[in-house]
Amino acid sequence: MTQHPKNDHSALSQIGVRAAVPPVTRLLITLNLLVxxxxxxxxxxxxxxxxxxxxxxxxxxxxxxxxxxxxxxxxAMFLHFGALHLGMNMLALWDGGKLVERxxxxxxxxxxxxxxxxxxxxxxxxxxxxxxVSGGASxxxxxxxxxxxxxxxxxRHQMQQLEFRWLFWGALAFSALTxxxxxIIPGIDNSAHIGGFLTGIVFAVLCLPxxxxxxxxxxxxxxxxxxxxxxxxxxxxxxxxxxxxRWHEELAIRKQVQKFTLIDQQTNRKWNAIMLxxxxxxxxxxxMATQIDEEVANTYEESFEKLSSLPDDxxxxxxxxLEQAKAYALKRSEDSKAAADKLRNIPFTPGRPxx
Numbered sequence: 178m179t180q181h182p183k184n185d186h187s188a189l190s191q192i193g194v195r196a197a198v199p200p201v202t203r204l205l206i207t208l209n210l211l212v213x214x215x216x217x218x219x220x221x222x223x224x225x226x227x228x229x230x231x232x233x234x235x236x237x238x239x240x241x242x243x244x245x246x247x248x249x250x251x252x253a254m255f256l257h258f259g260a261l262h263l264g265m266n267m268l269a270l271w272d273g274g275k276l277v278e279r280x281x282x283x284x285x286x287x288x289x290x291x292x293x294x295x296x297x298x299x300x301x302x303x304x305x306x307x308x309x310v311s312g313g314a315s316x317x318x319x320x321x322x323x324x325x326x327x328x329x330x331x332x333r334h335q336m337q338q339l340e341f342r343w344l345f346w347g348a349l350a351f352s353a354l355t356x357x358x359x360x361i362i363p364g365i366d367n368s369a370h371i372g373g374f375l376t377g378i379v380f381a382v383l384c385l386p387x388x389x390x391x392x393x394x395x396x397x398x399x400x401x402x403x404x405x406x407x408x409x410x411x412x413x414x415x416x417x418x419x420x421x422x423r424w425h426e427e428l429a430i431r432k433q434v435q436k437f438t439l440i441d442q443q444t445n446r447k448w449n450a451i452m453l454x455x456x457x458x459x460x461x462x463x464x465m466a467t468q469i470d471e472e473v474a475n476t477y478e479e480s481f482e483k484l485s486s487l488p489d490d491x492x493x494x495x496x497x498x499l500e501q502a503k504a505y506a507l508k509r510s511e512d513s514k515a516a517a518d519k520l521r522n523i524p525f526t527p528g529r530p531x532x
Contacts, residue, residue, distance in 0.1 A: 201283045202274030205290065206267050209314055212255045213263050225259045228310040232424075237298045239306030241424035243417055250302070254294040256312035266314045270321075273348070277321045280328045285384040286321070292380055293320020293373040299413050300372030306418040311366045316373030322352050323377030324384075331385060331395070379406040426488040430495040433487055434502050437480050441509075447472045448513075466517040474513035481506040 198206075212234075217223060221230045232238060235252030242249040257263035278286040297316025305311070329336070329345045336344075352374060359367030379402045385395070451468050454460045460468075484503045490496060 198271060198275045199278040199283065201287050201290075202270065202278050205274065205314075206270055209255055209257070209263065209267060209270075213257055213260075216256070223260055226257075231256055231258065231310055231312055236310045236312040237302060238310045238424070239302060239418050240420040240422050240427070242302055243306065243420045244424045246424065250295045250298040251291070253298050253312040254291075254314050254317050257314070258312065262313060266318060269318050269351075270314060273318065273321045273325055276344075277325050277328070281324065281381070281384055281386060285386075286324075289320055289324050289377055289380045289384065290317045293317050293323070293376040296320075296376040296410070297369035297371075297373030299410070301366050301369040303413045303416050303418065304368040305366070307421045309366070311369060313366065313369070315366070316369035319352065319355075319370045319373040320377030320380070322348050323374045324381035326352075327378055327381035328385065375409075376406065379403065422490055422492040422494075423488070426490060427493050427495055430487050430493060430499050433484060434495065434498055437484060437502055437506065440476065440480055441505075444473055444476050444509075447476075462520040462523045466520040469513050469517040469520070474510050474517060477506045477510035477513060481510060 213221075216226065216230070216234055219230070219234070221234075228236070228238075232241060234256055235249050236256055237249050237253035257266065274286070274290075277289070280286075281289065294314065294317030297319065298311070301309075301311050301316070325348045326345060329341060329348070333341045333345070356367060356370055356374070359365040359370055382395070382399055382402045448469070451460075451465055451472070455462075455465045481503060484499060484506060487499060493499075
């Protein structure tokens with residue numbers, strides 16, 4: 178950046194490209210890195226994380242977010258789908274954040290970052306809520322680049338021409354090219370980028386510090402931009418997608434099927450123990466039949482009833498698994514009862530212990 182004379186007291190003269198990364202930018206980068214490391218210990222992949230892992234940690238997805246878990250609009254900002262995704266976002270955050278935080282100050286910078294990220298995730302929810310699991314800091318990062326453009330534009334008369342061109346057109350080119358790539362390359366959540374970028378522009382107009390806010394019509398633009406943003410938020414909230422299924426129902430099925438798997442293993446061990454006692458002749462057929470009814474058949478019947486009480490929605494990802502578990506539990510219950518009845522009908526044979 179071109180150096181200003183020592184008697185230039187504008188805010189831009191305090192922004193040094195080579196200066197140390199300011200505290201909030203450093204904190205945000207650290208938080209993103211920390212979440213990534215913790216997720217690695219929680220089953221995430223280094224180069225790519227499956228959607229199920231991302232959903233567990235708070236990714237944005239209509240069946241979960243619109244099911245009452247609105248906190249995902251915020252938590253998704255700190256989740257990344259692999260080291261490359263994280264690295265590119267943190268490089269952009271480092272590059273833009275160290276400038277924008279000094280332009281607006283730590284509190285305003287943090288507000289722009291957080292609100293831009295949430296608004297970007299909200300637009301992503303509206304545009305592709307049922308179609309994709311999304312996460313990443315890019316919506317918030319695009320917000321700070323939008324804020325950078327606004328600050329530099331309003332402060333352009335305080336800057337040397339070369340400095341203005343380098344900051345303004347460089348940031349604009351980066352934003353435009355990245356958004357354009359999002360329309361070409363699949364898997365990029367461009368709606369979050371656009372939502373975050375526009376929100377960063379609006380909040381930069383609203384939060385411009387006095388050193389850069391010397392403009393005759395700024396107050397008018399603040400009213401117009403703020404009202405337009407609120408209208409946009411209202412439109413998005415009124416067009417939230419209807420979730421194609423409810424995440425809490427999906428979790429209930431997964432939990433109950435997992436529980437049934439453990440019950441099935443335990444019940445199989447009980448069955449084998451009963452059969453072993455029968456072969457050894459230590460119990461009568463009637464005793465065997467009673468144990469099978471009480472410890473095997475009844476257990477499978479209870480499991481079938483619990484599985485049957487779960488939501489019956491074919492759109493649920495685990496719907497087929499639930500049907501398989503129900504059919505299996507019912508068959509094992511019926512087969513166990515049939516085996517018990519068959520044992521009761523076996524004639525008493527001398528030499529075997531009587532009931």
